[in-house]
Amino acid sequence: MNNRLLINYTPGTTPIHRLNGATKVMGFIVVTVYIIMTFDARIMLPMFLLCTAGVISMRPNWKPILLIMGFMFIMAGVIGSMMIILIRPSSGLTHVGGETVIVRWTDHFFISRELLWYVGAMYFKRLCSLSTAILFILAITPSELAAGFNKIGMPYKICTVLSLAFRTIPDIARDYIDIKNSLMMRGVELDSRKVGLVARLKQTVFILSPLIMTSFGRIGTIANAMDLRGFSKLKRRSWYSEREPTRADWIARGIIVLVAIFVIYYIVFVRVLNPPPFSYWSPWGYW
Amino acid sequence: MKEQSLGRLFLGKWNTMTLVAVAVGAALFGTLMVFGSIPIFANTYLTSAMIIPVIVGGLFGAVPAFATMLIGNFVADLIGGWGFWFDWSVGNGVLGLFIGALPLYGARIDEGIFTVKHAIIYAVCCVVGNAVAFGLVTPVMTAIFYAADLEITFLQAFAGGIANTAVLVIIGIPLLFLFANRYKKRSNLKEEE
Numbered sequence: 245m246n247n248r249l250l251i252n253y254t255p256g257t258t259p260i261h262r263l264n265g266a267t268k269v270m271g272f273i274v275v276t277v278y279i280i281m282t283f284d285a286r287i288m289l290p291m292f293l294l295c296t297a298g299v300i301s302m303r304p305n306w307k308p309i310l311l312i313m314g315f316m317f318i319m320a321g322v323i324g325s326m327m328i329i330l331i332r333p334s335s336g337l338t339h340v341g342g343e344t345v346i347v348r349w350t351d352h353f354f355i356s357r358e359l360l361w362y363v364g365a366m367y368f369k370r371l372c373s374l375s376t377a378i379l380f381i382l383a384i385t386p387s388e389l390a391a392g393f394n395k396i397g398m399p400y401k402i403c404t405v406l407s408l409a410f411r412t413i414p415d416i417a418r419d420y421i422d423i424k425n426s427l428m429m430r431g432v433e434l435d436s437r438k439v440g441l442v443a444r445l446k447q448t449v450f451i452l453s454p455l456i457m458t459s460f461g462r463i464g465t466i467a468n469a470m471d472l473r474g475f476s477k478l479k480r481r482s483w484y485s486e487r488e489p490t491r492a493d494w495i496a497r498g499i500i501v502l503v504a505i506f507v508i509y510y511i512v513f514v515r516v517l518n519p520p521p522f523s524y525w526s527p528w529g530y531w
Numbered sequence: 532m533k534e535q536s537l538g539r540l541f542l543g544k545w546n547t548m549t550l551v552a553v554a555v556g557a558a559l560f561g562t563l564m565v566f567g568s569i570p571i572f573a574n575t576y577l578t579s580a581m582i583i584p585v586i587v588g589g590l591f592g593a594v595p596a597f598a599t600m601l602i603g604n605f606v607a608d609l610i611g612g613w614g615f616w617f618d619w620s621v622g623n624g625v626l627g628l629f630i631g632a633l634p635l636y637g638a639r640i641d642e643g644i645f646t647v648k649h650a651i652i653y654a655v656c657c658v659v660g661n662a663v664a665f666g667l668v669t670p671v672m673t674a675i676f677y678a679a680d681l682e683i684t685f686l687q688a689f690a691g692g693i694a695n696t697a698v699l700v701i702i703g704i705p706l707l708f709l710f711a712n713r714y715k716k717r718s719n720l721k722e723e724e
Contacts, residue, residue: 249610250609250610250611250612251609251610251612276615280617280676283678308612309612312611312612312613312614315613316613316614324687327683327686327687328679328680328683331680331682331683331686332680332682332683335680338680339678366677366678366679369677370614370677373614373615374613374614376614377608377612377613377614377615378612378614381608381609381612386609389609401545401550402602404550404554405550405553405554405557405598405602406554406557406602406605406606408550408551408554408555408558409554409555409557409558409561409602409603409606410558410606411558412554412555412558412559413558413561413562413606413610416558416559416562417562420562420566448567448579448702449702449705449706452563452579452582452702452706453706453709453710455559456559456582456583456586456706456710457710457713459555459558459559460552460555460586460590462555463548463551463552463555464548466551466555467546467547467548467550467551470547470551471547475547476546476547476550523678524678
């Protein structure tokens with residue numbers, strides 16, 4: 245189970261991996277706001293290319309990433325788009341601004357150029373947000389994540405919860421495998437291809453109840469151990485993976501600040517003060 | 532049983548115990564979400580992870596359940612790597628607030644108190660919570676983030692809400708009875724005449 249996780253527990257060696265946790269968290273927050281704020285493919289494209297280049301530079305294991313991409317394509321790209329085309333073909337008019345019909349079957353079912361653009365642009369926005377997320381997930385380790393969030397001002401108790409959660413996952417995986425093996429030994433069919441949906445739901449209770457019991461049974465022990473070591477007595481704490489920022493960090497932070505200034509400018513002047521008439525930009529000059 | 536104010540039951544006691552519970556709950560939620568879910572519709576899964584906030588809520592209060600759901604979603608997004616869907620995460624968090632409200636209407640899992648009456652209120656809470664979370668919060672946020680039509684996001688969220696309610700009621704109620712019984716046996720005290 246552990247080797248199916250996308251996040252790494254050990255830090256990698258490429259330049260992006262070696263950045264400080266705080267830099268990565270800052271960058272991720274700015275890039276996420278960047279992608280959420282805009283519906284303009286011209287503005288999303290550079291960020292998409294940047295993130296893709298970042299992912300490639302980290303030389304990741306491509307198999308799980310391609311799997312996720314494929315899954316996303318089917319779920320959001322094919323099913324999501326089909327729903328829009330079937331239920332609301334007039335979306336092109338309301339969100340892009342025009343209706344140049346390409347094919348018309350009946351009054352209600354038609355495909356316009358703008359509708360296709362709308363569907364494609366929305367999928368592209370989701371793809372951008374996925375690529376930024378993958379970049380962040382591949383770059384960071386759980387303890388860097390906790391230290392980084394603390395560094396940018398999140399209360400350390402929440403950060404500890406986060407790193408403790410990641411610390412617990414391997415334990416849960418081990419317990420889960422133990423429970424599954426013992427159930428199989430008692431003759432419960434766990435192969436998902438051989439049992440129906442209702443039977444699978446019922447089995448979940450068999451697996452869940454011991455899993456929850458053992459996991460929650462540990463809470464008292466962990467909490468006592470933390471209390472005995474003086475957890476939450478002081479206002480701040482230090483982190484194992486906290487490092488002094490290097491020169492690369494300062495360069496990266498400089499770039500992040502520049503992007504952040506652009507984001508604030510864009511939100512204030514383009515989205516709030518002078519909002520475009522239609523949410524999605526298109527090359528046919530509606531805004 | 533000590534009388535506690537409603538606000539206290541809602542917020543929970545934020546000591547080390549609760550923090551660890553939220554962490555363990557979030558880890559369980561994340562793992563179950565990634566490895567124990569059955570996709571049924573666009574962005575919609577039949578997942579047993581939904582049960583975890585209920586247990587955290589029953590033991591520690593509604594706001595810890597909310598935190599579990601929110602952090603658990605973040606953990607799931609990080610280990611699963613399918614990107615951050617904040618519209619769904621926040622919707623899930625709101626749902627956690629509703630389904631974790633067990634102590635507010637007197638169900639105390641850690642003291643073995645969970646009756647048929649509580650089960651019915653719990654089921655109503657599940658339906659209302661799903662309606663608010665996926666009928667209001669998630670569609671509106673999806674509309675803001677992706678400029679999607681409310682109709683379509685409603686439809687997607689509706690499927691998610693139905694799946695969640697089914698899991699929460701079909702698996703949740705038997706599990707809650709089981710845990711309440713387990714804790715009742717542990718607190719082996721009888722009232723004297």
